[in-house]
Amino acid sequence: MYPIVKKRILAPGIKLLEVKAPDVARKAQAGQFIILRIDEPGERIPLTIADFNRDEGTVTTIFQEVGYTTQQLGRLEEGDTLLDFVGPLGRPTEIENYGRVVCVGGGVGVAPIYPIARALKEAGNEVISIIGARSRELLILEQEMRSVSDELLVSTDDGSYGHKGFVTDLLVKVLQEKKVDRVWGIGPVVMMKAVSEATRPFKVPTIVSMNPIMVDGTGMCGACRVSVGGETKFGCVDGPEFDGHQVDWDLALRRLRMYRDEEARALAFHQEKRGGCQCR
Known part of the structure; x- marks a missing residue:
C-alpha cells in the first residue's frame, strides 16, 4: 500500500x-x-x-x-x-546542455513540464518557460516554474492574467526574437499540435509528451499506439516523448475520442450509485 x-x-x-x-x-x-x-x-x-x-x-x-x-x-x-x-x-527526457530552450505547458501540462524545466536548468540551459490556462484561477505552479526559469511568460485564454490568448502566441514571439535550440510542449493534444506547427517554420526541434489511451504501461497491450514518422510507436515504452513534427496528430485525436461515450456512461453510472453525491 x-x-x-x-x-x-x-x-x-x-x-x-x-x-x-x-x-x-x-x-x-x-x-x-x-x-x-x-x-x-x-x-x-x-x-x-x-x-x-x-x-x-x-x-x-x-x-x-x-x-x-x-x-x-x-x-x-x-x-x-x-x-x-x-x-x-517510460523513457526519461533527454537532458543535456542544448543552449537556449523553451518549455511550454498548457493547463495540467504545466505539472510534467516543471521537472523537465528544472532538469534542463540544472544542465546549464537558458530556460524560457511559457505556461497558460483558460483563466487565472486554473493556472498552476506559477512560482515553481518561475524558480527554474530564466524567463517566465504567462497567458490566459480570457485575458484574466498575463497575455490574452494562447501559449503559442507567446512562443512565436520568442522564436521571432531569439535563437532557440529546442522546444518542449506538454498539454492537451490540440495544444501540443499547435506548438509543433508553430515551431515547424523555424525548424526548431520540438518534443511533446503524448498521453494516449493506456492499459498495462509495459508495451504488451498495444492500446497506446502512436504514429510517429509513419511508424507505429507505443507511448508507454517508446515514449511518452516524441518528435512533435513527426506525430500523426489527426490519428492521435481520433484515438483519444474512441471511448468517450463509454467513459461518460461509466461516470454517470458511478455517480448514480453514489446517489449523485460529488462531495468531499
Whole structure:
C-alpha cells in the first residue's frame, strides 16, 4: 500500500497528491510516469510524475478530475492509501546542455513540464518557460516554474492574467526574437499540435509528451499506439516523448475520442450509485 502524505488543491478540479513510494522515487526522472490503482476493483490510470524527492521517498502527481477514477482519486485525503503505484515508466527526457530552450505547458501540462524545466536548468540551459490556462484561477505552479526559469511568460485564454490568448502566441514571439535550440510542449493534444506547427517554420526541434489511451504501461497491450514518422510507436515504452513534427496528430485525436461515450456512461453510472453525491 502507498500512503498519501500530502494533498493540495491547486485550482478548481486540479489536485496534487504526494505519495510515499521510495522505490519509485529512487529511480524517477523527468519525463516519466506512473500507473496507479486506488483499490482492487479500480481502474489503472497513468499519471505523469510532477516531482519526486529521493530523500523523503515521495513522488508527486497532479491531475484534473475529468472521469470517475480521477474524481475518486480527488476524494482521497492525507493518510489514505493507494493499492498500486507502479513506476517509473517510460523513457526519461533527454537532458543535456542544448543552449537556449523553451518549455511550454498548457493547463495540467504545466505539472510534467516543471521537472523537465528544472532538469534542463540544472544542465546549464537558458530556460524560457511559457505556461497558460483558460483563466487565472486554473493556472498552476506559477512560482515553481518561475524558480527554474530564466524567463517566465504567462497567458490566459480570457485575458484574466498575463497575455490574452494562447501559449503559442507567446512562443512565436520568442522564436521571432531569439535563437532557440529546442522546444518542449506538454498539454492537451490540440495544444501540443499547435506548438509543433508553430515551431515547424523555424525548424526548431520540438518534443511533446503524448498521453494516449493506456492499459498495462509495459508495451504488451498495444492500446497506446502512436504514429510517429509513419511508424507505429507505443507511448508507454517508446515514449511518452516524441518528435512533435513527426506525430500523426489527426490519428492521435481520433484515438483519444474512441471511448468517450463509454467513459461518460461509466461516470454517470458511478455517480448514480453514489446517489449523485460529488462531495468531499
